[in-house]
Amino acid sequence: MYIIVGLTIFFKLKELYDYFFNPSPKEYDLSNDKLSTYPPDWSARKKLIIRRDGKRCGECNANGGLHLHHVIPLSAGGGNELENLRLLCESCHLKTHNVSEFSRFRQREASTSSKKILSIKKALSKGSRISFEYKKPKDSKYHLRTIKPKGVVEIEHKKDSDVTLCIYGFCYKRKADRTFAIQRMKNLSILD
Numbered sequence: 143m144y145i146i147v148g149l150t151i152f153f154k155l156k157e158l159y160d161y162f163f164n165p166s167p168k169e170y171d172l173s174n175d176k177l178s179t180y181p182p183d184w185s186a187r188k189k190l191i192i193r194r195d196g197k198r199c200g201e202c203n204a205n206g207g208l209h210l211h212h213v214i215p216l217s218a219g220g221g222n223e224l225e226n227l228r229l230l231c232e233s234c235h236l237k238t239h240n241v242s243e244f245s246r247f248r249q250r251e252a253s254t255s256s257k258k259i260l261s262i263k264k265a266l267s268k269g270s271r272i273s274f275e276y277k278k279p280k281d282s283k284y285h286l287r288t289i290k291p292k293g294v295v296e297i298e299h300k301k302d303s304d305v306t307l308c309i310y311g312f313c314y315k316r317k318a319d320r321t322f323a324i325q326r327m328k329n330l331s332i333l334d
């Protein structure tokens with residue numbers, strides 16, 4: 143009896159630990175292959191490509207600072223399928239892109255690998271609500287928001303041609319669909 147209770151608690155704790163500290167490569171989701179944006183499982187895809195090609199640049203064999211690169215760019219109709227992805231070191235990667243495109247890539251790579259994206263993806267797949275504190279550029283402080291997420295979109299800025307990764311969903315406060323920049327969210331949690 144005590145053993146069963148003990149084991150149950152152990153596995154529950156392990157589940158929690160894995161959830162927060164050890165999101166596994168099975169976050170890889172085949173249905174993101176045809177997405178026309180950077181997928182939420184981008185870092186899981188990178189792990190799979192490292193397993194396939196080794197931890198080295200496909201051009202010069204360097205083994206540090208590797209980026210995952212679309213052979214046919216998303217903007218030219220390429221997808222996120224593993225066949226269209228390869229590893230490049232930063233300098234080889236720079237040579238294949240123009241500079242503004244490249245800074246956009248850096249921003250996306252930084253945000254897609256974050257824990258927030260993993261939580262959002264989890265909420266999306268379970269149909270859960272999430273809550274978070276949010277600050278718009280002109281706000282002086284954070285406000286609590288609860289939304290039911292419906293998807294992730296990229297919003298282009300007219301000014302600097304950069305892209306912000308956003309989540310859209312039903313906002314319970316506004317009683318309407320709203321879009322929120324993921325980088326302006328903090329203390330995100332999944333509610334149910």
Ligand SMILES: [Zn+2]
Pocket residue numbers: 199200201202203204230231232233234235
């Ligand atoms: Zn290289």
Ligand SMILES: [Zn+2]
Pocket residue numbers: 210211212235238239247
């Ligand atoms: Zn690239």
